[in-house]
Amino acid sequence: MENFVTAFDTTIDNALFWLTDHAAFIFDGARALLKGLFDAVQWLLLLPPFYVTAALVGLLAWRVLGLGAGVATALALAVCAAMGLWTETMATLALVIAATVIALAISLPLGVLAGLMPRLDRALVPVLDLVQTMPPYIYLLPSIALLGFGPATALVATVIVAMPPAIRLTSLGIRQTPHEFIELGQATGVTPAQMFWKIRLPFALPSIMAGVNQSLMMAFGMVVIAGIVGSGGLGETIYGAIRTLDIATSINASIAIVVLTMVLDRITQSLARTK
């Protein structure tokens, strides 16, 4: 038995070495692509001075949530800047945005397919269960082995963690079209494409938006954990503060994370409700 376990582990290790030796160009390419995406988003977010960004996000919150929420949002973001954590906060936001965009680009089409094809859905469910039961930092290991230290690794792990809720809720929404509307479509003579765009999708939208919101929140949690692998941003600040027992800095960074999380959560939730 012990021999078998050793053999198994050796095989996995060898496979990993083989991949890093022979498929390095793929991973180097992926790393450059992910890093490039992250850098671009971060550069955009840091382009205007902090008060302009804070005011713009505050304005958005005012439009979708109301005046009080708008002012609170702008002030809370200003606090992040006042704590000297503006660059880190924006880096975290850039990671979350980049990871969520990638996660949604994969999980929305996949969720739609699963919603339309019950067999695919049945096959996906155990996989998603597995992904969601594992401790999230597990996903840092294979990515760090293949992509190395840095934001690219953080992105890959975050994408994996962020995908399941969007897939599940998209599939659920597509499946739950009320029967009478399917009948309406058939009796009206819709094509299969029209059935999807004009009938199934509008009914699925609230569920899909809830999935988007959930994915965003999962991404937030993971981005902070990914501080361990040098993601940059608030996660890395907290990780550094813990190692040096710098309690004040870790609390400041935590406040910044809470601010960012609440702002994004409230805004996306409210967008999900209105449409």
Next chain:
Amino acid sequence: MENSEVLIDCRSVWKVFGDRSREAIGAITGRGLGKQEVLREFGCVVGVSDASIQVRRGEIFCIMGLSGSGKSTLIRLLNRLIEPSLGQVKVKGRDIAAMDAATLRETRARHIGMVFQSVALLPQRNVLENAAFGLEVQGVPKDERNRAAEAALAKVGLSDWMLRYPSELSGGMQQRVGLARALTSDPEIILMDEPFSALDPLIRRQLQDEFRQLTKDLGKSAVFITHDLDEAIRIGDRIAIMKDGVIIQTGTAEEIVMNPADQYVADFVAGISRLHLIKAHSVMISAGQWQGAVDGLPRCSPEADIDALIGQITETGSDAIAVEEDGKLVGIVTIRNLLLGVRGDADASAH
């Protein structure tokens, strides 16, 4: 009516539900198995059993039955929302089961409208967009389909509500939108699946009258499903009565009430008022027997029923009504004639 074109011809149609429906159908055709035996041997439910109906151009055909009688299944067989297990459904002479997907879509989109009990208005769209849905699906340009939808909404009296959303409308108004949506595509045939069953009695009566009027004005044919015999009599030119998947009797309201096919139908029609079944022409007296002036009298057609005549008498306060056909006086109905008619003495009162 007897000679006009048959739009829907449904011959010996069966629908058997269940995993072993194919075997069950084999046993039904081969061994002549009945409903009960099919359920016992194959565990299959017979939804519709050997149903034949013909719907003619311009006719409102009612299918009346209690819940579980198979009427909702039967109406879905007519536009192939449900595939028949056996038998043939022809729409405008073409076998609907033999159509490919594109032809079937085309037939449904252009020739057969449908109105549902649940209304099924898309909640994300306003009234106008809902009414225009059928034409939108057919790829009709926006201006054109909106014009058609506006016209249809005007016909059901909802011109002022076009930009509202379904949730802002009452149940009766929602069902008017459902009807307008079916009318916008201008189909020859409209399938009505218990459209008014969920509405208040008052609203229901109003919609029944409006629906009948509108269908006749536009020259549409309709198949109308209901569990309410009064409704069937009010709306239908002909009525088919269904029980346990079988059509027991087909005929006009008068035929069914006067000559029920069996005890089940007889029990059903026992409580039906004759008010709507006896017409002016069978209770009127000749103009010569009437001593009073004719000019001041309210007018009616020979086909007006006693109920309508009583309404006219009570509204106008007149003693009698002049019966006119094509602008010519054909007789007079007095209050005495009406009373005899209510009692069912139609023939006695005529002379």
